[in-house]
Amino acid sequence: MRPEEHLSDAPGAMSFKDHFSGHAQAYAEFRPTYPRELIDALADASPATKAAWDVGCGSGQLSLLLTQRFHEVVATDPSAEQLARAPVAPRVTWRQASAEQSGLAAESIDCVVAAQAAHWFDVAAFVRECRRVGRPRALVALVTYGLMFVRPDLDRRINRFALETLAPYWPPERRHVDAGYATLDFPLEPVSLPAVTMRARWSLAQVLGYVGTWSAVAAARRAGEGARFDTFIAELSANWGAEDEVRTVEWPLTIRAGRV
Numbered sequence: 001m002r003p004e005e006h007l008s009d010a011p012g013a014m015s016f017k018d019h020f021s022g023h024a025q026a027y028a029e030f031r032p033t034y035p036r037e038l039i040d041a042l043a044d045a046s047p048a049t050k051a052a053w054d055v056g057c058g059s060g061q062l063s064l065l066l067t068q069r070f071h072e073v074v075a076t077d078p079s080a081e082q083l084a085r086a087p088v089a090p091r092v093t094w095r096q097a098s099a100e101q102s103g104l105a106a107e108s109i110d111c112v113v114a115a116q117a118a119h120w121f122d123v124a125a126f127v128r129e130c131r132r133v134g135r136p137r138a139l140v141a142l143v144t145y146g147l148m149f150v151r152p153d154l155d156r157r158i159n160r161f162a163l164e165t166l167a168p169y170w171p172p173e174r175r176h177v178d179a180g181y182a183t184l185d186f187p188l189e190p191v192s193l194p195a196v197t198m199r200a201r202w203s204l205a206q207v208l209g210y211v212g213t214w215s216a217v218a219a220a221r222r223a224g225e226g227a228r229f230d231t232f233i234a235e236l237s238a239n240w241g242a243e244d245e246v247r248t249v250e251w252p253l254t255i256r257a258g259r260v
Contacts, residue, residue: 043069056117188258
């Protein structure tokens with residue numbers, strides 16, 4: 001079976017903690033784009049570049065970029081709302097499926113990548129699935145990023161909002177992001193990949209749109225504490241400068257990788 005062959009809903013596709021379907025459109029619009037350096041690092045470390053599996057793909061921030069180096073890409077996510085925002089693209093097949101039960105053929109994938117998603121997985125079951133679908137020596141890469149960096153005075157305000165104001169609202173899985181995935185049990189042969197930083201040139205509106213996609217912001221709103229975000233908006237706006245001023249935003253990526 002070809003890796004992109006369509007299957008009906010994979011078993012267990014909807015059994016997941018869903019923190020993002022409720023704001024899938026904002027997620028598609030405001031999440032940053034991964035750099036070409038990441039794609040090259042993944043491809044260069046893979047045993048071949050025939051097929052990649054983008055796990056927990058969301059609305060496809062990484063999936064399309066993988067086609068720059070991989071012949072075909074299977075992009076899976078358990079959220080139908082997220083996948084509905086994914087673009088039609090040659091050589092990318094979108095599938096609603098979980099990380100633990102992909103429905104992919106055995107030994108069909110050269111590179112498995114989960115970007116800003118692995119902390120939501122049952123990692124032990126996910127690793128078993130990687131061992132099943134990965135070709136010999138296939139790469140498995142867990143990519144994550146935490147705080148963003150703009151300018152020191154703005155960073156202090158953003159970090160205070162993220163780490164103090166929103167502290168009660170982050171899901172417990174967030175601790176794995178803060179630890180750079182070092183706390184995940186990932187029993188694969190380690191692979192060292194080059195350091196990569198994700199960058200964007202963003203206006204104030206784009207930064208605020210991105211912060212608005214955080215799961216903790218959504219949780220605060222559900223708890224009736226949306227005013228906390230409103231206060232942050234006012235504070236950052238007062239210190240940004242001209243509203244239309246564009247600034248460089250950086251996120252150092254942490255990549256924990258291994259081989260099946």
